[in-house]
Amino acid sequence: MQWEKLLSLKRQGDKNKRLRIKQDDLRLGFDVDYDRIIFSAAFRSLQDKTQVIPLSKTDFVHTRLTHSLEVSVVGRSLGRLAGKKILEKYSYLQEEYGYQATDFGTIVAAAALAHDIGNPPFGHSGEKAIGEYFSIGNGQKFKDNLTPKQWQDLIDFEGNANGFSVLSGSRPGVEGGLRLSYATLGAFMKYPKESLPKKPTTAIADKKYGFFQTDKDFFIDVAQELGLIYNKTGEDIGYERHPLAYLVEAADDICYTIIDFEDGINLGLISEDFALEYFIKLVKGTIDTHKYNLLQNKEDRISYLRALAIGNLIQDAVSIFIENEEEIVKGKFPYALMDKSQYKAQMKDIITLSVEKIYRSQEVVEKEIKGYQVINTLLDAFITAYNNEYENKATNFDNLLLKILPEKHLVEKESLYERLLHICHFVSMLTDGKALMFYKMIKE
Secondary structure (H helix, E strand, C coil), X not given: CCHHHHCCCCECCCCCCCCHHHCCCCCCHHHHHHHHHHCCHHHHHHHHCECCCCCCCCCCCCEHHHHHXXXXXXXXXXXXXXXXXXXXXXXXXXXXXXXXXXXXXXXHHHHHHCCCCCCCCCCHHHHHHHHHHHHCCHHHXXXXXXXHHHHHHHHCCCHHHHHHHHHHCCECCECCCXXXXXXXXXXXXXXXXXXXXXXXXXXXXXCCCCCCHHHHHHHHHHHHHHCCCECCCCCCCEECCCHHHHHHHHHHHHHHHHHHHHHHHHXXXXXXXXXXXXXXXXHCCCXXXXXXXXXXXXXXXHHHHHHHHHHHXXXXXXXXXXXXXXXXXXXXXXXXXXXXXXXXXXXXXXXXXXXXXXXXXXHXXXXXXXXXXXXXXXXXXXXXHHHHHHCCCCXXXXXXXXXXXXXXXXXXXXXXXXXXXXXXXXXXXXXXXXHHHHHHHHHC
16 A cells, blocks of 8 residues: 555545645645534534443533544544654655645544444444344344345444445435545545455454445445555455554544543442552553642542543554554554554453443443334334335325434435335434434334
8 A cells, every 4th residue: 555545635526636735734635524524413413322321411421422522632643643753754745745744633533533423322232233123123024135245234234334324425416425535534444344254354454344335336436546455355345454544443442441431430330449550550651640649539530540541542552553554554464553552451451340330330231221122113113114105005104204204314215225224324323312202202
């Protein structure tokens, strides 16, 4: 892979080549990407989507929106630090093409901002609920009418693939979705493959999948424009990662490890004594004990330790990235950056404690159970209504139900796969609160 191609400013539908050296430094194309994501309805909806605690009324607990903003901030730092080193190593990128270290930061920040934009309501259990509706629920009946890859898209419904569709999917009058630069889309693509074959290798890029069959052609266009390395055989589609996708992933890994842990402490699910024991292993080389001892309340103490921990992990991630940059560009680095971190054991300990004390807490489990009920009910009702209308046998209830679909979802889809995916997409874009409201409307 070549950095000058990986940093492409091209957008879907472009007729002329966009050159970095001719860009207005006051508003670069990569800045436009960030702004378009911020102002999108899909991003705004993250304010009422679960990060850890579903439907929480506690004001300091993170939502997907605050989590995404924090991941973006960490991603910007990672990108700028890495970009500075890359430009020092490949000076022609700046001299001939005009790229700056801040470009790397903005690309990673924009992709990180969007990294959860396709996630359904109720956290990761929302993805599982959609998948299980088809694999073990009422959606099983559709299997024989779909291709294996179409079926896999549904039974392993994936927020990353849904996010790519949100960012790039066309609808009448809105060609190319948000029309982001290919560089930002590349950095967003953590799993640049289709749903089958499932986990063909242990490489991190093969862990999940990154696009639905409906988006395959455009995905290939982006990958080829960026010069990503094709790594599958036959008719299967898959590529090695865009190098900056490693930084987006690292930003997410850092934030959910440290900040979900912080939420658990603030909620009282984890004691401060425990927190100090775990945090001190991450910050012992940088902590100012005098400053720490002056802090009077738990929130300030935990906030200080969290900031130090994130700073140390950022520096570590950038070092790993730069040390392995040549292998990454060759498509020969099959790991997440934080898998090679000097703090890997400490992060694993924090995640293990978070799983025990937070993710499996009574409140989380109860809300995830409700999430399953909500999503199954909505999928069943809307898929039935949507298919009945297509087949001209809609009941009065079906017609009433379709009237509450947002206008942009009132479109005809010819194939069964497209209709099923369309309703999955609609449900996935609901906030926790809106999904619960529709559920109560249907059930009560």
